Amino acid sequence: MAAYIFRRLLWTVVLLLVITAVIFLIFYVLPSGDPAKLRAGRTPSPETIAAIREQLGLDRSLPAQYWDYIKNLVWHFDFGTSYTNNQSVKSLVFDRLPNTIFLVLGAAVIWFVSGVVIGIVSATRRGTLWDRVLMGGALIAISAPVYWLGLVSLYLFSDDIGVWHVFPGAGSYQDAHGFLAKAHTLILPWLVLAAAFAAIYARLLRSNLLETMSEDYIRTARSKGLSERRVVLRLGVRSAITPVVTVLGLDIGILMGGAILTETVFNIDGVGRLAFDAIQRGDLSTIQGTTLVLAFAVAMMSLLVDILYAFLDPRVRY
Amino acid sequence: MPRSVLRFVLAGALAVLAFAVVACGGDDNNGSSSSSSTTKATSSSDVGTDNTKAANVEGKKGGKITMLAGSDVDFLDPGHSYYTQGYMVVYPTQRTLYSFKPQDSVKPVPDLAASDPEISADKKTVTVKIRPGVKFSPPVNRAVTSKDVKYAFERFFSVNVGGQYPAFFSSIEGAPAEPTKGVKPISGIETPDDQTIVFHLKEAAGVPVAAALVMPVSAPVPEDYAKKFDAKNPSTYNTHVVATGPYMVKNDADGNTVGYKAGKSIDLVRNPNWDASTDYRPAYLDEVEMRTNASDANVASEQVLSGTHMLFDANPPANIIKKVATEIKDQYVQVPSGGYRYFPMTTTIKPFDNVNVRRAVLAGFDRNAARLARGGKFTADLPTHFLPPDFPGFEEAGGYDGPGFDFLSKKNEQGDPALAAEYMKKAGYPSGKYTGNEEFLMVSANVDPNKAQAEVAKAQFEKLGFKFRLRLVPQDAVYNDWCQVPEKKVAVCGGAGWFKDFVDPQSMLEPVFAGYTIPKSGLNNNMAQLRDPKVDAAMKKAALLDGPERLKAWGEIDKMITNDAPAVPFVWDKTTLLRSKDVNGVANGYTTTWDFSFTSLK
Numbered sequence: 020m021a022a023y024i025f026r027r028l029l030w031t032v033v034l035l036l037v038i039t040a041v042i043f044l045i046f047y048v049l050p051s052g053d054p055a056k057l058r059a060g061r062t063p064s065p066e067t068i069a070a071i072r073e074q075l076g077l078d079r080s081l082p083a084q085y086w087d088y089i090k091n092l093v094w095h096f097d098f099g100t101s102y103t104n105n106q107s108v109k110s111l112v113f114d115r116l117p118n119t120i121f122l123v124l125g126a127a128v129i130w131f132v133s134g135v136v137i138g139i140v141s142a143t144r145r146g147t148l149w150d151r152v153l154m155g156g157a158l159i160a161i162s163a164p165v166y167w168l169g170l171v172s173l174y175l176f177s178d179d180i181g182v183w184h185v186f187p188g189a190g191s192y193q194d195a196h197g198f199l200a201k202a203h204t205l206i207l208p209w210l211v212l213a214a215a216f217a218a219i220y221a222r223l224l225r226s227n228l229l230e231t232m233s234e235d236y237i238r239t240a241r242s243k244g245l246s247e248r249r250v251v252l253r254l255g256v257r258s259a260i261t262p263v264v265t266v267l268g269l270d271i272g273i274l275m276g277g278a279i280l281t282e283t284v285f286n287i288d289g290v291g292r293l294a295f296d297a298i299q300r301g302d303l304s305t306i307q308g309t310t311l312v313l314a315f316a317v318a319m320m321s322l323l324v325d326i327l328y329a330f331l332d333p334r335v336r337y
Numbered sequence: 338m339p340r341s342v343l344r345f346v347l348a349g350a351l352a353v354l355a356f357a358v359v360a361c362g363g364d365d366n367n368g369s370s371s372s373s374s375t376t377k378a379t380s381s382s383d384v385g386t387d388n389t390k391a392a393n394v395e396g397k398k399g400g401k402i403t404m405l406a407g408s409d410v411d412f413l414d415p416g417h418s419y420y421t422q423g424y425m426v427v428y429p430t431q432r433t434l435y436s437f438k439p440q441d442s443v444k445p446v447p448d449l450a451a452s453d454p455e456i457s458a459d460k461k462t463v464t465v466k467i468r469p470g471v472k473f474s475p476p477v478n479r480a481v482t483s484k485d486v487k488y489a490f491e492r493f494f495s496v497n498v499g500g501q502y503p504a505f506f507s508s509i510e511g512a513p514a515e516p517t518k519g520v521k522p523i524s525g526i527e528t529p530d531d532q533t534i535v536f537h538l539k540e541a542a543g544v545p546v547a548a549a550l551v552m553p554v555s556a557p558v559p560e561d562y563a564k565k566f567d568a569k570n571p572s573t574y575n576t577h578v579v580a581t582g583p584y585m586v587k588n589d590a591d592g593n594t595v596g597y598k599a600g601k602s603i604d605l606v607r608n609p610n611w612d613a614s615t616d617y618r619p620a621y622l623d624e625v626e627m628r629t630n631a632s633d634a635n636v637a638s639e640q641v642l643s644g645t646h647m648l649f650d651a652n653p654p655a656n657i658i659k660k661v662a663t664e665i666k667d668q669y670v671q672v673p674s675g676g677y678r679y680f681p682m683t684t685t686i687k688p689f690d691n692v693n694v695r696r697a698v699l700a701g702f703d704r705n706a707a708r709l710a711r712g713g714k715f716t717a718d719l720p721t722h723f724l725p726p727d728f729p730g731f732e733e734a735g736g737y738d739g740p741g742f743d744f745l746s747k748k749n750e751q752g753d754p755a756l757a758a759e760y761m762k763k764a765g766y767p768s769g770k771y772t773g774n775e776e777f778l779m780v781s782a783n784v785d786p787n788k789a790q791a792e793v794a795k796a797q798f799e800k801l802g803f804k805f806r807l808r809l810v811p812q813d814a815v816y817n818d819w820c821q822v823p824e825k826k827v828a829v830c831g832g833a834g835w836f837k838d839f840v841d842p843q844s845m846l847e848p849v850f851a852g853y854t855i856p857k858s859g860l861n862n863n864m865a866q867l868r869d870p871k872v873d874a875a876m877k878k879a880a881l882l883d884g885p886e887r888l889k890a891w892g893e894i895d896k897m898i899t900n901d902a903p904a905v906p907f908v909w910d911k912t913t914l915l916r917s918k919d920v921n922g923v924a925n926g927y928t929t930t931w932d933f934s935f936t937s938l939k
Contacts, residue, residue, distance in 0.1 A: 056817040056860070060419050060501020065859040066515030067503070070496040074570055104409065105571050106599040114598075173636055180639040189636045190405070190628065193601070283632040288601055292632055296408070296600060301813040 024326065031318045038314040039092070039307075043085050046303045054102045057301050075102065088307075098311070099304040101297075108308040111293060116312065118192070119289035122212065122281065123274040125205055130213035131267055134220025135260065141221065142228035143251060154225070157218035169211045169284030176207060190286040208285040212278055216270060220263055227259035234258075261331050268324030269317065276313025386670045386916075392439040392923045396621035396937025402920060404931065405631035405641060406650035409600045413586060414575040415553035416493045419501035421651065421930055424553065426603060426627070428925070429618075429933040430580040431556035434465055434486065438617060439935050442672070442926025443729055443840055445551045446617065449481065449581065451532070454550065460541035460881060465550065467532045472610040474580040476592045477562050481581055482531040485557030492520045492563070493554045497572040502838060505549040508542040520567055544883050548841040551927070557581060562592070583611045583620035583934055603627040605933065621937035641915050642668055646938065648922055648931050649915040655712030658913050662715045668917070670924045673726045674910035676836030676845075678711075680794050681820070681864035681904040686828045688771065693764035695902035700744035701757025702797045707907040710789035717908035719750050722899045723846065724892070725909045727926065730842035733892025740896040745906075757801060770802035780819040781831025783809035790907070791831025797905075798829065807831065821860040830864050833904075840927070842891035843880055850898050851876050865903035872897050 055071040056063065072078045076087065091097040098108035137157065141150045175181055177188030187195075187204040195201045231237065232255050240250050279291035290309055297305035410423040415431050418424065428436060435445040435454075447453065451466040471481045490509075493500035496516035506512055510525025525537040536546060559579065566574035577592045579585070585608040587596025596604030605625040613620070631637035631649075638653035642665065652658075661669040682689040682698065689695055704719050711717060721739025724730045739746055743756060758769025766772060777798075781791030788809060795805045805828075810819060820830035835849050848854055852868030855861050872894060879890035912929040916922035923935035 053817055057813055058499065058501075060499075063860065064504075064515065068859070070516040071499065074496050074499075100571075101599075104412065104599050105573070105575055111599060170633075170635065174639075180636065180643050188640065189633065190631065190640070193628075193630075284636065286630060286632055286636070288630055292630070293600065299812070301811070 020326075020329065024322070027322050027325070031315075031322065034318055035311070035314060036089070039089065039311060040085065042307050042310050043081075043088065046306060047081060047084065054301060054303055058102060098308040101302050101305050103297075103300045103302045103305075108305050111305060112290060112308045112312055115288050115290050115293050116275075118287055119275060119278065119282070119291065121201065122205060122208060122278060122287060122289060123271055125202065126209045126212040126216070126274075126278075126281075127267065127271050129209050130216035130220060131263075133213070134217040135224055135256070135263070137217065137221035138224025138228060139251065139256060141225045142232070145229065154222065157221050160214040160218035161222075163214065165211060165215065165278075165280045166284060168214060169208075169281060172207055172211055173284065189284065192285070192287050205287075208281050208287065211284075212274075212281045220266070223266065224256075224259055224263050227262060228255055231255045231259045257331065261328065264327055264331060265324050268320040268327075272317035272320030273313070275316030275320075276309065386667055386922070388670050388672065388924050388926075389440050391670070391921055392932075392935050394921055394937070396619060396921055396935070397939065398621050398937075399623050400621075400646070400938040401624040401626065402622055402646050402648060402933075402936065402938070404625060404627045404648040404650055405637040406627055406629045407631055407634055407637070409629040410603065412575050413578045413594065413597060413603075414498065414572065415556040415578075416489060416498045416500055416558065417572075417575060418553050421928060422629075424928040425650070425930040425933075426586070426605070427553045427556065428582070428928055429584045429605065429620075429625075430578075430582045430586060430608070431553065432471055432481075432581040432616070433553060434550040434555040436551055437840075437925060437927035439923045439925045439932045442675075442727060445548075445840065445927075448617075449486070449555070449557065450550075454547040456543035456547055456883070460543035460883075461538045463536040463538070463543050463547050463550075465534050465536075467534065468615055469532060470612055470615045471557075471581055472612070473557075473559055473562075474585040474608040474610050475588070476590060477559050477579050478610060479559070481557045481559075483528040483534040484531070485559055486534050486555060487523075487526045487528050488520070488560040488563070489554060489556060489558040490526055491523050492558060492567050492572070494523070495520045495567065495572075497567055497570045498574070499571065500554060502552065502554075505552065505838065505844075506546065506554070508538045508540050508546060510537045510539050520564075541881050544887065545841055545843055545880070548844075549839045551839050580608045581611075582608060583613075583616065583618055584608055584625065601628070601630050603629060618934035619937075620934050622933060625933050638915055641917055645917050645919050647917040648920060648936070651912055651914060651930060652716070653913060653915055655716060657915070658712065658715045661913070661915065668915060670914045670916075670922060671911045672914070672924050672926045672929050673728075674836060674912045674929050675725055675728060675840075675926075676834055676910060677720055677723050677725050677906050678717075678790075678832060678834040678908045678910065679723070679904040679906045680707075681830045681833055682902075683823075683826075683828050683864070683866055684868075684903055685823070685866045686777070686826065688764065688773065689828060691764045692902060693760045694766075694771070696742075696744040697757045697760035697764060697801060698798065699902050699905055700749055700760055701752045701754055701801055702905050702907075703750075703752040703793070704905070704907045705750050706797075707790050707793045707905075710793050711786045711908055711910075715911075716913070717910045719747075720906040720909045721745055721747065722895050723849075723906055724842055724895045725837075725845075728837065728842065728845065729840055730845075730888045730891040730895065733888050734895035734899075735892075740899055742899060744902065745899060752797065752800075754800070761801065766802075768802075772802060774804070776804045776806050777828035778808060778826060779805045779829045779831045780808045780810060780815060780825075780827050782812040782815050784812060787812065787815075787832045794829065794831055794905070805829070817860060820864050821862065823855075823861055823866060827864075833864055834910075837927075842888065842895070843876070846891065846894055846898065847876055847880075850903060853877075867898070867901060867903040869897070869901050872901065 055068050058071050059067050101108055137153050141153045144150050176183055176185040178184040179188040186207040191204040195204045240254055279295050282289040282292040294309035410426050411420045412418040412423055415427050418427050432449040434450040436448040437445055451468040455464040467483050492498045494513045494517055511523045527535040563574045566572055566577050576594050584605040586594045587604040587606045588594050634654050638649050638657040641647040641649040682695055684690050708717050722734050724734045761769045781787050795807050798805050819825050819827050838844055848862045850867050852873045855863050875894050882890050914924050914931055919939045921937045921939050923932050925932035
């Protein structure tokens with residue numbers, strides 16, 4: 020196992036290098052706008068643009084620019100400087116990353132637990148009213164866009180602009196100090212972010228579990244007199260949950276790159292919002308930094324999922 | 338439960354939810370023409386709260402206000418800042434040579450300067466006296482001298498600082514033609530004593546240079562303190578900036594602006610070295626916290642309207658503007674944005690080289706539809722020429738009624754197909770429509786409202802028989818990579834805007850329509866590529882004038898340009914600012930933002 024993890028980590032490094040090259044090509048060879056021109060203000064002369072290009076290092080050859088970027092990244096863990104406000108991209112990203120992690124992990128716990136519970140109940144009570152209500156609810160949750168759901172929840176339940184003053188409103192996260200206070204302000208964002216994921220997981224688990232429960236070894240277990248609860252939880256769910264865990268890992272990784280809509284509606288300073296602002300302002304170095312974080316998160320979560328596989332499924336060996 | 342019944346119940350539930358959202362949002366579907374708004378909403382004082390009255394209120398001293406803002410400042414450094422968000426911090430924290438009281442956005446008043454600028458008879462020298470007793474905030478703690486203003490200008494031209502409007506001061510003798518490496522002296526700026534600064538000019542540009550002394554670059558920067566920051570490339574003075582105004586960005590003993598968290602918040606506190614007796618600002622508040630990450634404008638607007646001690650920075654969504662204008666009424670201020678938005682038609686591309694074709698486009702253009710794409714009548718007035726409301730030269734150019742050309746008047750706000758056909762016939766198209774087969778290029782941003790307004794424009798051109806291909810590109814590429822590059826052959830730019838930098842009509846018309854400003858290479862602001870010798874000659878003559886004659890001359894030039902029809906002016910924007918009930922919010926018509934130095938708690 021240790022050798023496998025080591026190999027995977029090495030591959031992750033290679034993968035990240037490839038990703039940096041791809042990002043670099045996308046944003047520097049096919050840029051949406053020239054950062055030098057954007058920074059030059061109104062009526063810039065060609066000389067002004069050239070001077071800024073030199074200042075930003077954009078006048079150098081692409082391989083030289085890429086080499087500088089990688090060198091600074093690997094040697095100094097330096098993500099560069101924002102083109103629009105001269106701030107260190109590393110500080111911008113890592114200042115916001117804990118907020119995104121807190122938001123995503125909290126929501127992931129909610130969606131995973133509720134998705135699994137709903138999936139099990141629906142599968143074990145297939146065709147009943149319970150099944151239909153739960154799956155109908157899941158359909159609504161999947162259909163509701165996060166942005167819309169966030170706005171509606173704020174207009175209904177936030178303690179400033181809501182009809183019923185139940186949960187802290189948008190922007191309250193940055194005023195809260197301490198784990199519990201921050202967690203309290205995240206209840207509504209967690210629920211909103213988790214809603215669609217929980218619904219998808221519930222449907223996924225339900226269909227996997229239904230398939231698993233018709234397997235021969237389940238029938239054998241039942242015929243040997245195991246309780247239904249034990250059959251479902253020990254044998255059925257354990258097998259059916261493996262693909263769900265795979266998806267969970269990838270979803271968490273992707274959201275680490277930013278739950279942009281949730282962060283926007285609830286005014287949480289996260290990586291997603293930073294990326295969105297950077298895209299709007301054509302701030303290539305910040306876009307690069309946030310994309311790299313996303314890529315790293317996905318790679319790490321993918322590794323974690325593969326390791327978890329070995330524990331969930333005894334047949335898997337590395 | 339039968340499956341069909343369940344489906345019915347689910348459909349019903351979804352419908353209820355959908356209605357709930359519609360009720361939360363509201364709309365701005367003003368299909369009708371709104372000539373009444375263009376005639377009525379004429380100034381900042383007759384819509385929403387009376388801003389002049391609010392500015393004259395003796396405010397309550399003390400307290401803290403929180404401002405919700407959708408985006409961060411560009412820079413805190415007065416030598417680098419160029420956009421509205423930045424100005425919102427620069428003006429309460431810095432004392433530029435001249436600035437604007439909220440009661441008057443047309444006539445600047447001496448700020449760091451002790452009196453009006455003295456312009457020599459040949460218009461080649463501008464002398465400014467500096468007010469004594471103005472001090473820098475900690476950790477500098479010393480009196481400002483004219484040398485600090487000189488240094489501010491010199492560093493502005495360096496690539497390390499990156500001043501963004503050097504063209505306004507390029508007529509100063511010795512002003513670098515390209516950004517300098519490191520801060521270099523400028524021979525044309527003299528400081529004969531600590532309270533006097535003299536600008537020697539290469540040409541008779543005294544009037545526009547004096548007008549431009551309201552820009553942030555004229556705020557003093559202490560060389561002895563800033564030199565080490567400016568030596569870095571880029572300069573790090575932005576995060577060590579010191580203040581001369583009533584407020585300062587909270588800093589530590591070393592001058593690090595700890596109150597600035599990029600993309601999150603800016604904490605403005607009182608500048609302990611500010612002397613009220615040297616300033617016209619009352620500075621009632623003790624502290625202003627700007628939250629520059631209020632990312633959802635709908636939510637932030639509602640928070641401000643229902644909350645206390647809060648302001649919203651600028652222009653909430655159209656549904657909120659409609660709500661405050663029609664329901665709440667007293668929690669907002671509107672000020673003219675000091676600019677115009679227009680669709681330039683490239684006059685070097687046939688048939689737009691024919692003035693009657695261009696007039697036909699203007700005559701048939703439904704400008705109200707384009708305005709609806711930007712939010713409707715509560716967000717802008719419909720122009721009848723170019724110089725915007727509450728701007729010098731506006732009345733001389735015809736005011737709201739316009740210069741009287743039938744192809745751009747209040748009568749054809751929704752377009753007049755018959756009149757458009759008449760002009761097309763005059764242009765040599767007997768059918769009243771364009772009959773060519775070529776496809777023209779229009780370029781616009783790929784996000785609303787710019788995308789929506791470009792789609793409206795495309796439809797207007799197509800009504801006259803033109804075929805257009807609308808190319809949608811990222812916002813930051815629209816001008817730099819397309820509309821401002823003549824080689825790209827963009828026939829119509831799907832939306833351009835020109836807003837004031839300082840209050841002088843020359844700065845609003847010359848860069849956009851003077852034929853002699855079209856560069857041989859580089860970015861071109863005259864997107865229509867208008868080269869009218871009469872207009873050019875009139876501009877050169879008017880540049881030398883002063884006082885009422887100057888306004889009259891530029892008003893006439895505005896009429897000449899409108900008669901040339903190089904572009905479709907489609908909105909004069911208004912900026913809407915929201916406040917909580919317990920805030921006496923005062924807007925500044927120059928910066929078109931809240932003025933923290935006059936705003937107070939009730």
